[in-house]
Amino acid sequence: MENFGTLGLIAIIIVLFFMFLYYVPVLLWFSALVTGVHTSLIQLILMRIRKVPPTVIVRALIEAHKAGLHDIKRDELEAHYLAGGHIEKVVHALVSASKANIDLSFQMATAIDLAGRDVFEAVQMSVNPKVIDTPPVAAVAKDGIQLIAKARVTVRASIKQLVGGAGEETVLARVGEGIVSSIGSSKSHKEVLENPDSISKVVLAKGLDAGTAFEILSIDIADIDIGKNIGAELQMDQAEADKNIAQAKAEERRAMAVANEQEMKAKAQEARANVIQAEAEIPMAIADAFRSGNLGVMDYVKYRNIEADTAMRDSIAKPGSNKGKENK
Template structure:
């Protein structure tokens, strides 16, 4: 083989070897760690690659912690990374806590981070409390007037209760419940409007931050609006309901009266039918009496005279009318 070709081939192999070496050995991170006073060996960096750990996510936070005089090592950071934690955020939180004089160790920080909370934000909230606003809370005083209040709650994170403690939603729910209870116990809505600070004092005295990850510093009523007259609306609805009940009962009584009247009419018709049936039996009975000799011609004549006399008396007893007047004039 030509010496020049051999040299070029060796240079190519060397280049390939360097590329492979740099691919698995982050030489730049190693130089950066050595120059920063944090020695991380090439073997350790290669082992991180094999364990699917991004060496930059470990070396950079380690250098930051070293510059801040935090006693951390590669093993601790790598273990937290493999557990699914955010190494950069944990280191930043430890530095912020150290500068602010807050007691926070690496175990607490990693536990808070793995619990799904933002440990850096928690430290910042401990130093600089934040304000959270409640939604519009509607409550009714004893005089039936609705009041709508908005409160602003100033809270500070409690590092020791971040793991297992309730969040902001619980704080807002408890404050809203306290506002409803306080307004509901007021004798008049005017008393609430005159002294809205009584709401915050009453709610704050109930210890609503128990079992939460925060400490309530103050509760301030930002706005109180007068809503509807709920008491009057309830009375109106009750009166409407009573009217409908009364109408239903009256309709029931009317239906019963109509049914009773129809029943009486049916009884009258039945009685009339019986009378007609009985009158139809009279001629048959008289005929039977004639056949048996129990009734004579004179007896029948007296019966006819009696019926005529009865008809005349009924006609005389009837009130005078146009028909009777015409009849009288015709007879004369």
């Protein structure tokens, strides 16, 4: 039992010792002291209470002190950490900017970091420009030939415009728009193929990096391919549309002609029916004339002779009747 009590006491002492080292980081305070960073042990303890990791703050202070950045203060680092910033990236960026003679203050670096941009990557891009490959951009020259161009845009981060400036997507969109405009204003696709650098000159002259977080250094046309003959396809489509319209109008006229023909046939049939009806009423009219005394026998004989003569003339006028006479 005494052994178990001794082991338990030792365990408690060890736990209390590590808790003491956690809340009272003596080693961290000592390492800061020997590197020339003056911070009190009480402040390190208060950092633990404020939920600020003392290790991150002290290491950042040591890095800044060794790089000659003596203006960075502990309170500012704590405030930036509590605001959700990245202490390590900010200090790395400040050190890199100092070595590269780039004017970057602590306030600007923290503002860029809180804006959601990688401030350390931005400083590196200011020193070492970045090459962005644009997606294939299709454009049509005035002669109707489609060209597909790919460009490489060399950009450098603009530190002063990182806060509120547009990103890479905007730069690529503007470059693509400039390529389309340049190719579209060319009289022939051959001119573009002969002088692809003319596209770069036109696009660069537009000042596409205005309002962005980057400075465009160069635009190089990496590749140009010939696409479809858009002009010919449009003409073919227009001709096909005109043909369909003409066919529709012709069909409309044919339908109207057929309707008119049917209407004329109906009117002719109606006229024939009226004639037949009138002819059927002739004997009745003659009988009424006889009864009323308006028609005599001699008048009726003359009427019959005229009718016979008319029938003979009609038979002679028919083609079949003439052929019969010739055969005889």
